[in-house]
Amino acid sequence: MKRFTNILLIFTVLFAVSACNQGDGSLSTDLINNPSSANDKQNNDEQPKIVFETTEHDFGKVIDGEIVSYSFEFTNKGNGDLIITSVDADCGCTVAEYPEKPVKPGEKGYVDLQFDSKHRQGFNHKTATVLTNAVLNKVELELKAKVYQPHSLGS
Numbered sequence: 001m002k003r004f005t006n007i008l009l010i011f012t013v014l015f016a017v018s019a020c021n022q023g024d025g026s027l028s029t030d031l032i033n034n035p036s037s038a039n040d041k042q043n044n045d046e047q048p049k050i051v052f053e054t055t056e057h058d059f060g061k062v063i064d065g066e067i068v069s070y071s072f073e074f075t076n077k078g079n080g081d082l083i084i085t086s087v088d089a090d091c092g093c094t095v096a097e098y099p100e101k102p103v104k105p106g107e108k109g110y111v112d113l114q115f116d117s118k119h120r121q122g123f124n125h126k127t128a129t130v131l132t133n134a135v136l137n138k139v140e141l142e143l144k145a146k147v148y149q150p151h152s153l154g155s
Contacts, residue, residue, distance in 0.1 A: 048105070048134045049078030052141070059145040062117045069114040072141050076103045082132060087111055087141075089128040093120060094143065096128050117147045 057070040076082040082103040087096035097112040113128055123146050130139045 048080040048082035050134045051077045056142040062145045065118045071110040085131045094126045120147045
């Protein structure tokens with residue numbers, strides 16, 4: 001019986017590993033050209049560069065249930081078109097909006113983060129990760145707020 005259990009365990013592990021490797025494993029590189037992850041023949045001077053005015057915003061005191069938002073301004077200070085591929089928030093209470101079209105060199109853009117404070121009483125620190133085709137392709141944005149019940153706001 002012990003041998004049967006071991007064989008069953010081995011097959012279960014093999015099945016789980018093979019199920020995780022579905023697909024052909026290739027990624028489209030049509031939009032991404034990052035020389036630090038490719039070969040060294042790329043020219044860094046032609047790459048986009050995302051520079052945020054600030055990467056942190058503190059809303060201060062917020063009433064429970066209030067929805068607040070902040071626009072993080074950025075500039076493409078590189079020489080290539082900047083493409084934001086995604087903005088992933090660490091919590092379902094935070095929603096992001098960002099430009100879907102390429103941002104030309106020298107142009108400004110905004111990543112808008114909206115925080116829903118409902119049932120989030122106390123200090124909140126939320127993050128959103130911006131992924132781009134820039135040489136440094138990941139930027140973390142932070143939101144902070146202290147959420148109060150309406151009757152305790154004066155405390």
